[in-house]
Amino acid sequence: MQRAQLADFLRSRRAALRPADVGLRPGAGQRRTPGLRRDEVALLSDISTDYYTRLEQRRGPLPSGQVLASMARALRLSDGEREYLFELAGLAAPPRTEGPDEVAPGLRRVLDQLGDVPAMVSDPAGRTLLQTPAARDLLGDETRYTGAARSRVYRWFTDPAARLRTPAADHERHSTTLVAGLAAASVAAGPRSTATALVGELRRRSPEFAEIWATQPVPGAVCPPKRIVHPDLGVVDVRGDNLIDPDRSQILTIFTVESAEGD
Structure with a gap:
Protein backbone atom coordinates (compact mmCIF):
# COMPACT_ATOMS: atom_id res chain seq x y z
CA MET A 1 0.00 0.00 0.00
CA GLN A 2 1.40 3.38 -1.03
CA ARG A 3 -0.10 5.29 1.88
CA ALA A 4 1.13 8.80 1.04
CA GLN A 5 0.22 8.64 -2.64
CA LEU A 6 -3.19 7.18 -1.80
CA ALA A 7 -3.89 10.05 0.60
CA ASP A 8 -2.79 12.67 -1.93
CA PHE A 9 -4.86 11.08 -4.67
CA LEU A 10 -8.00 11.02 -2.53
CA ARG A 11 -7.54 14.68 -1.55
CA SER A 12 -7.01 15.75 -5.16
CA ARG A 13 -10.13 14.00 -6.41
CA ARG A 14 -12.22 15.27 -3.49
CA ALA A 15 -11.09 18.85 -4.19
CA ALA A 16 -12.06 18.50 -7.86
CA LEU A 17 -15.75 17.84 -7.07
CA ARG A 18 -18.52 20.22 -6.13
CA PRO A 19 -21.62 19.23 -4.13
CA ALA A 20 -23.79 19.63 -7.24
CA ASP A 21 -21.57 17.13 -9.08
CA VAL A 22 -22.75 14.35 -6.75
CA GLY A 23 -26.31 15.49 -6.14
CA LEU A 24 -25.68 17.30 -2.82
CA ARG A 25 -26.94 20.75 -1.87
CA PRO A 26 -24.12 23.27 -1.33
CA GLY A 27 -25.60 24.49 1.94
CA ALA A 28 -25.85 28.00 3.32
CA GLY A 29 -22.88 30.36 3.46
CA GLN A 30 -19.49 30.15 1.82
CA ARG A 31 -17.71 26.79 1.92
CA ARG A 32 -14.21 26.92 3.37
CA THR A 33 -13.24 23.60 1.78
CA PRO A 34 -12.52 23.48 -1.97
CA GLY A 35 -14.58 20.69 -3.46
CA LEU A 36 -16.33 18.18 -1.22
CA ARG A 37 -15.81 17.91 2.52
CA ARG A 38 -14.42 14.72 4.01
CA ASP A 39 -17.71 13.93 5.74
CA GLU A 40 -19.54 14.24 2.40
CA VAL A 41 -17.21 11.74 0.71
CA ALA A 42 -17.58 9.42 3.71
CA LEU A 43 -21.37 9.67 3.52
CA LEU A 44 -21.40 8.91 -0.20
CA SER A 45 -18.97 6.01 0.34
CA ASP A 46 -21.00 4.56 3.22
CA ILE A 47 -18.01 4.64 5.57
CA SER A 48 -17.32 6.65 8.74
CA THR A 49 -15.86 10.14 8.53
CA ASP A 50 -13.11 9.10 10.95
CA TYR A 51 -12.10 6.19 8.71
CA TYR A 52 -11.96 8.37 5.61
CA THR A 53 -10.10 11.14 7.45
CA ARG A 54 -7.40 8.70 8.58
CA LEU A 55 -6.91 7.59 4.97
CA GLU A 56 -6.32 11.18 3.88
CA GLN A 57 -3.98 11.75 6.83
CA ARG A 58 -1.77 8.83 5.77
CA ARG A 59 -2.56 6.79 8.88
CA GLY A 60 -5.53 4.72 7.82
CA PRO A 61 -5.69 0.92 7.56
CA LEU A 62 -5.52 -0.94 4.28
CA PRO A 63 -8.98 -0.41 2.73
CA SER A 64 -10.82 -3.42 1.41
CA GLY A 65 -11.82 -3.81 -2.22
CA GLN A 66 -15.41 -3.02 -1.27
CA VAL A 67 -14.39 0.25 0.41
CA LEU A 68 -12.21 1.23 -2.55
CA ALA A 69 -15.06 0.56 -4.96
CA SER A 70 -17.42 2.67 -2.82
CA MET A 71 -14.95 5.57 -2.72
CA ALA A 72 -14.40 5.31 -6.47
CA ARG A 73 -18.16 5.68 -7.03
CA ALA A 74 -18.44 8.53 -4.54
CA LEU A 75 -15.58 10.46 -6.15
CA ARG A 76 -16.94 9.79 -9.66
CA LEU A 77 -13.63 8.26 -10.76
CA SER A 78 -13.10 7.25 -14.36
CA ASP A 79 -12.20 3.63 -15.11
CA GLY A 80 -8.52 4.57 -15.31
CA GLU A 81 -8.64 6.48 -12.03
CA ARG A 82 -10.46 3.59 -10.35
CA GLU A 83 -7.74 1.16 -11.41
CA TYR A 84 -5.06 3.56 -10.17
CA LEU A 85 -6.83 3.84 -6.79
CA PHE A 86 -6.73 0.06 -6.37
CA GLU A 87 -3.09 0.01 -7.47
CA LEU A 88 -2.14 2.56 -4.80
CA ALA A 89 -3.84 0.34 -2.19
CA GLY A 90 -1.89 -2.68 -3.43
CA LEU A 91 -4.98 -4.51 -4.68
CA ALA A 92 -6.04 -5.68 -8.10
CA ALA A 93 -9.04 -3.79 -9.43
CA PRO A 94 -12.05 -6.00 -10.18
CA PRO A 95 -12.61 -6.44 -13.92
CA ARG A 96 -14.79 -3.90 -15.62
CA THR A 97 -18.27 -5.23 -16.08
CA GLU A 98 -21.00 -4.66 -18.61
CA GLY A 99 -23.59 -4.47 -15.87
CA PRO A 100 -26.80 -2.69 -16.92
CA ASP A 101 -26.56 -0.12 -14.10
CA GLU A 102 -22.88 0.81 -14.37
CA VAL A 103 -22.94 4.44 -15.50
CA ALA A 104 -19.64 6.06 -16.51
Missing part, protein backbone atom coordinates in the same frame (compact mmCIF):
# COMPACT_ATOMS: atom_id res chain seq x y z
CA PRO A 105 -18.61 8.52 -13.75
CA GLY A 106 -18.02 11.39 -16.16
CA LEU A 107 -21.47 11.08 -17.69
CA ARG A 108 -23.05 10.78 -14.25
CA ARG A 109 -21.36 14.04 -13.20
CA VAL A 110 -22.83 15.80 -16.21
CA LEU A 111 -26.28 14.28 -15.68
CA ASP A 112 -26.28 15.35 -12.01
CA GLN A 113 -25.96 18.98 -13.11
CA LEU A 114 -28.66 19.02 -15.77
CA GLY A 115 -31.53 19.62 -13.37
CA ASP A 116 -34.85 19.82 -15.21
CA VAL A 117 -33.35 19.09 -18.64
CA PRO A 118 -34.57 15.86 -20.31
CA ALA A 119 -31.48 13.65 -20.60
CA MET A 120 -30.50 10.01 -20.27
CA VAL A 121 -27.50 7.70 -20.34
CA SER A 122 -27.69 4.57 -22.46
CA ASP A 123 -25.30 1.93 -23.77
CA PRO A 124 -24.66 0.82 -27.37
CA ALA A 125 -27.19 -2.01 -27.04
CA GLY A 126 -29.94 0.54 -26.45
CA ARG A 127 -30.33 -0.06 -22.71
CA THR A 128 -31.30 3.07 -20.79
CA LEU A 129 -29.16 3.18 -17.66
CA LEU A 130 -30.23 6.45 -16.08
CA GLN A 131 -32.78 9.19 -16.81
CA THR A 132 -33.50 12.63 -15.42
CA PRO A 133 -37.09 13.11 -14.18
CA ALA A 134 -37.77 15.30 -17.23
CA ALA A 135 -36.65 12.49 -19.54
CA ARG A 136 -38.96 10.04 -17.77
CA ASP A 137 -41.83 12.46 -18.33
CA LEU A 138 -40.96 12.83 -22.00
CA LEU A 139 -40.15 9.21 -22.86
CA GLY A 140 -41.60 7.16 -20.03
CA ASP A 141 -39.52 5.22 -17.50
CA GLU A 142 -37.08 3.25 -19.64
CA THR A 143 -35.03 1.94 -16.72
CA ARG A 144 -37.71 -0.34 -15.26
CA TYR A 145 -37.23 -3.23 -17.68
CA THR A 146 -35.18 -6.38 -17.13
CA GLY A 147 -33.44 -8.91 -19.33
CA ALA A 148 -33.44 -8.36 -23.08
CA ALA A 149 -36.30 -5.89 -22.67
CA ARG A 150 -33.83 -3.42 -21.14
CA SER A 151 -32.94 -2.60 -24.76
CA ARG A 152 -35.27 -0.16 -26.51
CA VAL A 153 -34.33 -1.87 -29.78
CA TYR A 154 -35.54 -5.21 -28.47
CA ARG A 155 -38.78 -3.70 -27.17
CA TRP A 156 -39.44 -1.89 -30.44
CA PHE A 157 -39.39 -5.12 -32.44
CA THR A 158 -41.06 -7.43 -29.91
CA ASP A 159 -43.59 -5.32 -27.97
CA PRO A 160 -46.26 -3.30 -29.83
CA ALA A 161 -46.66 -1.03 -26.79
CA ALA A 162 -43.12 0.25 -27.35
CA ARG A 163 -44.32 2.06 -30.48
CA LEU A 164 -47.14 4.02 -28.88
CA ARG A 165 -45.00 7.11 -28.27
CA THR A 166 -43.86 7.28 -31.91
CA PRO A 167 -46.24 8.48 -34.68
CA ALA A 168 -47.18 5.63 -37.01
CA ALA A 169 -45.86 7.54 -40.02
CA ASP A 170 -42.37 7.46 -38.47
CA HIS A 171 -42.24 3.75 -37.64
CA GLU A 172 -40.44 2.61 -40.78
CA ARG A 173 -37.69 5.22 -40.51
CA HIS A 174 -37.27 4.64 -36.79
CA SER A 175 -36.99 0.87 -37.32
CA THR A 176 -34.16 1.37 -39.81
CA THR A 177 -32.37 3.78 -37.47
CA LEU A 178 -32.53 1.29 -34.59
CA VAL A 179 -31.25 -1.63 -36.67
CA ALA A 180 -28.38 0.47 -38.03
CA GLY A 181 -27.37 1.55 -34.52
CA LEU A 182 -27.44 -1.97 -33.13
CA ALA A 183 -25.46 -3.27 -36.12
CA ALA A 184 -22.73 -0.70 -35.52
CA ALA A 185 -22.69 -1.54 -31.79
CA SER A 186 -22.37 -5.25 -32.55
CA VAL A 187 -19.37 -4.70 -34.84
CA ALA A 188 -17.65 -2.41 -32.32
CA ALA A 189 -18.26 -4.62 -29.27
CA GLY A 190 -17.46 -7.98 -30.82
CA PRO A 191 -19.09 -11.41 -31.07
CA ARG A 192 -19.54 -11.97 -27.31
CA SER A 193 -21.20 -8.63 -26.58
CA THR A 194 -24.74 -7.90 -25.47
CA ALA A 195 -25.35 -6.07 -28.74
CA THR A 196 -24.40 -9.13 -30.80
CA ALA A 197 -26.58 -11.39 -28.66
CA LEU A 198 -29.51 -9.02 -29.23
CA VAL A 199 -28.94 -9.12 -32.98
CA GLY A 200 -29.16 -12.91 -32.97
CA GLU A 201 -32.28 -12.93 -30.83
CA LEU A 202 -34.05 -10.29 -32.90
CA ARG A 203 -33.21 -11.96 -36.20
CA ARG A 204 -34.96 -15.06 -34.85
CA ARG A 205 -37.94 -13.31 -33.29
CA SER A 206 -38.72 -10.42 -35.63
CA PRO A 207 -39.17 -10.82 -39.41
CA GLU A 208 -39.15 -7.02 -39.69
CA PHE A 209 -35.77 -6.80 -37.96
CA ALA A 210 -34.36 -9.61 -40.11
CA GLU A 211 -35.56 -7.93 -43.31
CA ILE A 212 -33.99 -4.57 -42.41
CA TRP A 213 -30.82 -6.30 -41.18
CA ALA A 214 -30.38 -7.91 -44.61
CA THR A 215 -30.14 -4.44 -46.19
CA GLN A 216 -27.09 -3.65 -44.01
CA PRO A 217 -28.17 -0.14 -42.92
CA VAL A 218 -25.47 2.27 -41.71
CA PRO A 219 -26.14 4.79 -38.90
CA GLY A 220 -25.86 8.52 -39.54
CA ALA A 221 -23.19 10.69 -37.98
CA VAL A 222 -25.63 12.47 -35.65
CA CYS A 223 -28.64 11.53 -33.57
CA PRO A 224 -31.58 12.04 -35.98
CA PRO A 225 -34.50 14.25 -34.88
CA LYS A 226 -37.62 12.41 -33.87
CA ARG A 227 -41.27 12.97 -33.04
CA ILE A 228 -42.74 11.75 -29.77
CA VAL A 229 -46.40 11.29 -28.89
CA HIS A 230 -46.63 12.84 -25.42
CA PRO A 231 -49.76 12.06 -23.34
CA ASP A 232 -50.26 15.76 -22.43
CA LEU A 233 -48.52 17.74 -25.17
CA GLY A 234 -49.48 15.70 -28.22
CA VAL A 235 -46.88 15.21 -30.95
CA VAL A 236 -43.57 16.78 -29.90
CA ASP A 237 -40.57 17.46 -32.17
CA VAL A 238 -37.40 16.54 -30.28
CA ARG A 239 -33.71 16.89 -31.09
CA GLY A 240 -31.13 14.80 -29.28
CA ASP A 241 -27.46 15.76 -28.83
CA ASN A 242 -25.04 13.00 -27.83
CA LEU A 243 -21.99 12.99 -25.59
CA ILE A 244 -20.04 9.70 -25.68
CA ASP A 245 -17.83 8.33 -22.90
CA PRO A 246 -14.75 6.74 -24.53
CA ASP A 247 -14.05 4.32 -21.65
CA ARG A 248 -17.36 2.49 -21.77
CA SER A 249 -18.87 3.72 -25.04
CA GLN A 250 -21.92 4.95 -23.15
CA ILE A 251 -24.01 7.77 -24.56
CA LEU A 252 -25.44 10.77 -22.75
CA THR A 253 -28.33 12.16 -24.82
CA ILE A 254 -29.66 15.62 -24.03
CA PHE A 255 -33.09 16.29 -25.54
CA THR A 256 -34.40 19.64 -26.74
CA VAL A 257 -38.12 19.99 -27.36
CA GLU A 258 -38.31 22.15 -30.47
CA SER A 259 -42.08 22.31 -30.96
CA ALA A 260 -45.33 20.71 -29.87
CA GLU A 261 -48.87 20.56 -31.19
CA GLY A 262 -50.68 23.77 -30.39
CA ASP A 263 -47.53 25.95 -30.34
Whole structure:
Protein backbone atom coordinates (compact mmCIF):
# COMPACT_ATOMS: atom_id res chain seq x y z
CA MET A 1 0.00 0.00 0.00
CA GLN A 2 1.40 3.38 -1.03
CA ARG A 3 -0.10 5.29 1.88
CA ALA A 4 1.13 8.80 1.04
CA GLN A 5 0.22 8.64 -2.64
CA LEU A 6 -3.19 7.18 -1.80
CA ALA A 7 -3.89 10.05 0.60
CA ASP A 8 -2.79 12.67 -1.93
CA PHE A 9 -4.86 11.08 -4.67
CA LEU A 10 -8.00 11.02 -2.53
CA ARG A 11 -7.54 14.68 -1.55
CA SER A 12 -7.01 15.75 -5.16
CA ARG A 13 -10.13 14.00 -6.41
CA ARG A 14 -12.22 15.27 -3.49
CA ALA A 15 -11.09 18.85 -4.19
CA ALA A 16 -12.06 18.50 -7.86
CA LEU A 17 -15.75 17.84 -7.07
CA ARG A 18 -18.52 20.22 -6.13
CA PRO A 19 -21.62 19.23 -4.13
CA ALA A 20 -23.79 19.63 -7.24
CA ASP A 21 -21.57 17.13 -9.08
CA VAL A 22 -22.75 14.35 -6.75
CA GLY A 23 -26.31 15.49 -6.14
CA LEU A 24 -25.68 17.30 -2.82
CA ARG A 25 -26.94 20.75 -1.87
CA PRO A 26 -24.12 23.27 -1.33
CA GLY A 27 -25.60 24.49 1.94
CA ALA A 28 -25.85 28.00 3.32
CA GLY A 29 -22.88 30.36 3.46
CA GLN A 30 -19.49 30.15 1.82
CA ARG A 31 -17.71 26.79 1.92
CA ARG A 32 -14.21 26.92 3.37
CA THR A 33 -13.24 23.60 1.78
CA PRO A 34 -12.52 23.48 -1.97
CA GLY A 35 -14.58 20.69 -3.46
CA LEU A 36 -16.33 18.18 -1.22
CA ARG A 37 -15.81 17.91 2.52
CA ARG A 38 -14.42 14.72 4.01
CA ASP A 39 -17.71 13.93 5.74
CA GLU A 40 -19.54 14.24 2.40
CA VAL A 41 -17.21 11.74 0.71
CA ALA A 42 -17.58 9.42 3.71
CA LEU A 43 -21.37 9.67 3.52
CA LEU A 44 -21.40 8.91 -0.20
CA SER A 45 -18.97 6.01 0.34
CA ASP A 46 -21.00 4.56 3.22
CA ILE A 47 -18.01 4.64 5.57
CA SER A 48 -17.32 6.65 8.74
CA THR A 49 -15.86 10.14 8.53
CA ASP A 50 -13.11 9.10 10.95
CA TYR A 51 -12.10 6.19 8.71
CA TYR A 52 -11.96 8.37 5.61
CA THR A 53 -10.10 11.14 7.45
CA ARG A 54 -7.40 8.70 8.58
CA LEU A 55 -6.91 7.59 4.97
CA GLU A 56 -6.32 11.18 3.88
CA GLN A 57 -3.98 11.75 6.83
CA ARG A 58 -1.77 8.83 5.77
CA ARG A 59 -2.56 6.79 8.88
CA GLY A 60 -5.53 4.72 7.82
CA PRO A 61 -5.69 0.92 7.56
CA LEU A 62 -5.52 -0.94 4.28
CA PRO A 63 -8.98 -0.41 2.73
CA SER A 64 -10.82 -3.42 1.41
CA GLY A 65 -11.82 -3.81 -2.22
CA GLN A 66 -15.41 -3.02 -1.27
CA VAL A 67 -14.39 0.25 0.41
CA LEU A 68 -12.21 1.23 -2.55
CA ALA A 69 -15.06 0.56 -4.96
CA SER A 70 -17.42 2.67 -2.82
CA MET A 71 -14.95 5.57 -2.72
CA ALA A 72 -14.40 5.31 -6.47
CA ARG A 73 -18.16 5.68 -7.03
CA ALA A 74 -18.44 8.53 -4.54
CA LEU A 75 -15.58 10.46 -6.15
CA ARG A 76 -16.94 9.79 -9.66
CA LEU A 77 -13.63 8.26 -10.76
CA SER A 78 -13.10 7.25 -14.36
CA ASP A 79 -12.20 3.63 -15.11
CA GLY A 80 -8.52 4.57 -15.31
CA GLU A 81 -8.64 6.48 -12.03
CA ARG A 82 -10.46 3.59 -10.35
CA GLU A 83 -7.74 1.16 -11.41
CA TYR A 84 -5.06 3.56 -10.17
CA LEU A 85 -6.83 3.84 -6.79
CA PHE A 86 -6.73 0.06 -6.37
CA GLU A 87 -3.09 0.01 -7.47
CA LEU A 88 -2.14 2.56 -4.80
CA ALA A 89 -3.84 0.34 -2.19
CA GLY A 90 -1.89 -2.68 -3.43
CA LEU A 91 -4.98 -4.51 -4.68
CA ALA A 92 -6.04 -5.68 -8.10
CA ALA A 93 -9.04 -3.79 -9.43
CA PRO A 94 -12.05 -6.00 -10.18
CA PRO A 95 -12.61 -6.44 -13.92
CA ARG A 96 -14.79 -3.90 -15.62
CA THR A 97 -18.27 -5.23 -16.08
CA GLU A 98 -21.00 -4.66 -18.61
CA GLY A 99 -23.59 -4.47 -15.87
CA PRO A 100 -26.80 -2.69 -16.92
CA ASP A 101 -26.56 -0.12 -14.10
CA GLU A 102 -22.88 0.81 -14.37
CA VAL A 103 -22.94 4.44 -15.50
CA ALA A 104 -19.64 6.06 -16.51
CA PRO A 105 -18.61 8.52 -13.75
CA GLY A 106 -18.02 11.39 -16.16
CA LEU A 107 -21.47 11.08 -17.69
CA ARG A 108 -23.05 10.78 -14.25
CA ARG A 109 -21.36 14.04 -13.20
CA VAL A 110 -22.83 15.80 -16.21
CA LEU A 111 -26.28 14.28 -15.68
CA ASP A 112 -26.28 15.35 -12.01
CA GLN A 113 -25.96 18.98 -13.11
CA LEU A 114 -28.66 19.02 -15.77
CA GLY A 115 -31.53 19.62 -13.37
CA ASP A 116 -34.85 19.82 -15.21
CA VAL A 117 -33.35 19.09 -18.64
CA PRO A 118 -34.57 15.86 -20.31
CA ALA A 119 -31.48 13.65 -20.60
CA MET A 120 -30.50 10.01 -20.27
CA VAL A 121 -27.50 7.70 -20.34
CA SER A 122 -27.69 4.57 -22.46
CA ASP A 123 -25.30 1.93 -23.77
CA PRO A 124 -24.66 0.82 -27.37
CA ALA A 125 -27.19 -2.01 -27.04
CA GLY A 126 -29.94 0.54 -26.45
CA ARG A 127 -30.33 -0.06 -22.71
CA THR A 128 -31.30 3.07 -20.79
CA LEU A 129 -29.16 3.18 -17.66
CA LEU A 130 -30.23 6.45 -16.08
CA GLN A 131 -32.78 9.19 -16.81
CA THR A 132 -33.50 12.63 -15.42
CA PRO A 133 -37.09 13.11 -14.18
CA ALA A 134 -37.77 15.30 -17.23
CA ALA A 135 -36.65 12.49 -19.54
CA ARG A 136 -38.96 10.04 -17.77
CA ASP A 137 -41.83 12.46 -18.33
CA LEU A 138 -40.96 12.83 -22.00
CA LEU A 139 -40.15 9.21 -22.86
CA GLY A 140 -41.60 7.16 -20.03
CA ASP A 141 -39.52 5.22 -17.50
CA GLU A 142 -37.08 3.25 -19.64
CA THR A 143 -35.03 1.94 -16.72
CA ARG A 144 -37.71 -0.34 -15.26
CA TYR A 145 -37.23 -3.23 -17.68
CA THR A 146 -35.18 -6.38 -17.13
CA GLY A 147 -33.44 -8.91 -19.33
CA ALA A 148 -33.44 -8.36 -23.08
CA ALA A 149 -36.30 -5.89 -22.67
CA ARG A 150 -33.83 -3.42 -21.14
CA SER A 151 -32.94 -2.60 -24.76
CA ARG A 152 -35.27 -0.16 -26.51
CA VAL A 153 -34.33 -1.87 -29.78
CA TYR A 154 -35.54 -5.21 -28.47
CA ARG A 155 -38.78 -3.70 -27.17
CA TRP A 156 -39.44 -1.89 -30.44
CA PHE A 157 -39.39 -5.12 -32.44
CA THR A 158 -41.06 -7.43 -29.91
CA ASP A 159 -43.59 -5.32 -27.97
CA PRO A 160 -46.26 -3.30 -29.83
CA ALA A 161 -46.66 -1.03 -26.79
CA ALA A 162 -43.12 0.25 -27.35
CA ARG A 163 -44.32 2.06 -30.48
CA LEU A 164 -47.14 4.02 -28.88
CA ARG A 165 -45.00 7.11 -28.27
CA THR A 166 -43.86 7.28 -31.91
CA PRO A 167 -46.24 8.48 -34.68
CA ALA A 168 -47.18 5.63 -37.01
CA ALA A 169 -45.86 7.54 -40.02
CA ASP A 170 -42.37 7.46 -38.47
CA HIS A 171 -42.24 3.75 -37.64
CA GLU A 172 -40.44 2.61 -40.78
CA ARG A 173 -37.69 5.22 -40.51
CA HIS A 174 -37.27 4.64 -36.79
CA SER A 175 -36.99 0.87 -37.32
CA THR A 176 -34.16 1.37 -39.81
CA THR A 177 -32.37 3.78 -37.47
CA LEU A 178 -32.53 1.29 -34.59
CA VAL A 179 -31.25 -1.63 -36.67
CA ALA A 180 -28.38 0.47 -38.03
CA GLY A 181 -27.37 1.55 -34.52
CA LEU A 182 -27.44 -1.97 -33.13
CA ALA A 183 -25.46 -3.27 -36.12
CA ALA A 184 -22.73 -0.70 -35.52
CA ALA A 185 -22.69 -1.54 -31.79
CA SER A 186 -22.37 -5.25 -32.55
CA VAL A 187 -19.37 -4.70 -34.84
CA ALA A 188 -17.65 -2.41 -32.32
CA ALA A 189 -18.26 -4.62 -29.27
CA GLY A 190 -17.46 -7.98 -30.82
CA PRO A 191 -19.09 -11.41 -31.07
CA ARG A 192 -19.54 -11.97 -27.31
CA SER A 193 -21.20 -8.63 -26.58
CA THR A 194 -24.74 -7.90 -25.47
CA ALA A 195 -25.35 -6.07 -28.74
CA THR A 196 -24.40 -9.13 -30.80
CA ALA A 197 -26.58 -11.39 -28.66
CA LEU A 198 -29.51 -9.02 -29.23
CA VAL A 199 -28.94 -9.12 -32.98
CA GLY A 200 -29.16 -12.91 -32.97
CA GLU A 201 -32.28 -12.93 -30.83
CA LEU A 202 -34.05 -10.29 -32.90
CA ARG A 203 -33.21 -11.96 -36.20
CA ARG A 204 -34.96 -15.06 -34.85
CA ARG A 205 -37.94 -13.31 -33.29
CA SER A 206 -38.72 -10.42 -35.63
CA PRO A 207 -39.17 -10.82 -39.41
CA GLU A 208 -39.15 -7.02 -39.69
CA PHE A 209 -35.77 -6.80 -37.96
CA ALA A 210 -34.36 -9.61 -40.11
CA GLU A 211 -35.56 -7.93 -43.31
CA ILE A 212 -33.99 -4.57 -42.41
CA TRP A 213 -30.82 -6.30 -41.18
CA ALA A 214 -30.38 -7.91 -44.61
CA THR A 215 -30.14 -4.44 -46.19
CA GLN A 216 -27.09 -3.65 -44.01
CA PRO A 217 -28.17 -0.14 -42.92
CA VAL A 218 -25.47 2.27 -41.71
CA PRO A 219 -26.14 4.79 -38.90
CA GLY A 220 -25.86 8.52 -39.54
CA ALA A 221 -23.19 10.69 -37.98
CA VAL A 222 -25.63 12.47 -35.65
CA CYS A 223 -28.64 11.53 -33.57
CA PRO A 224 -31.58 12.04 -35.98
CA PRO A 225 -34.50 14.25 -34.88
CA LYS A 226 -37.62 12.41 -33.87
CA ARG A 227 -41.27 12.97 -33.04
CA ILE A 228 -42.74 11.75 -29.77
CA VAL A 229 -46.40 11.29 -28.89
CA HIS A 230 -46.63 12.84 -25.42
CA PRO A 231 -49.76 12.06 -23.34
CA ASP A 232 -50.26 15.76 -22.43
CA LEU A 233 -48.52 17.74 -25.17
CA GLY A 234 -49.48 15.70 -28.22
CA VAL A 235 -46.88 15.21 -30.95
CA VAL A 236 -43.57 16.78 -29.90
CA ASP A 237 -40.57 17.46 -32.17
CA VAL A 238 -37.40 16.54 -30.28
CA ARG A 239 -33.71 16.89 -31.09
CA GLY A 240 -31.13 14.80 -29.28
CA ASP A 241 -27.46 15.76 -28.83
CA ASN A 242 -25.04 13.00 -27.83
CA LEU A 243 -21.99 12.99 -25.59
CA ILE A 244 -20.04 9.70 -25.68
CA ASP A 245 -17.83 8.33 -22.90
CA PRO A 246 -14.75 6.74 -24.53
CA ASP A 247 -14.05 4.32 -21.65
CA ARG A 248 -17.36 2.49 -21.77
CA SER A 249 -18.87 3.72 -25.04
CA GLN A 250 -21.92 4.95 -23.15
CA ILE A 251 -24.01 7.77 -24.56
CA LEU A 252 -25.44 10.77 -22.75
CA THR A 253 -28.33 12.16 -24.82
CA ILE A 254 -29.66 15.62 -24.03
CA PHE A 255 -33.09 16.29 -25.54
CA THR A 256 -34.40 19.64 -26.74
CA VAL A 257 -38.12 19.99 -27.36
CA GLU A 258 -38.31 22.15 -30.47
CA SER A 259 -42.08 22.31 -30.96
CA ALA A 260 -45.33 20.71 -29.87
CA GLU A 261 -48.87 20.56 -31.19
CA GLY A 262 -50.68 23.77 -30.39
CA ASP A 263 -47.53 25.95 -30.34
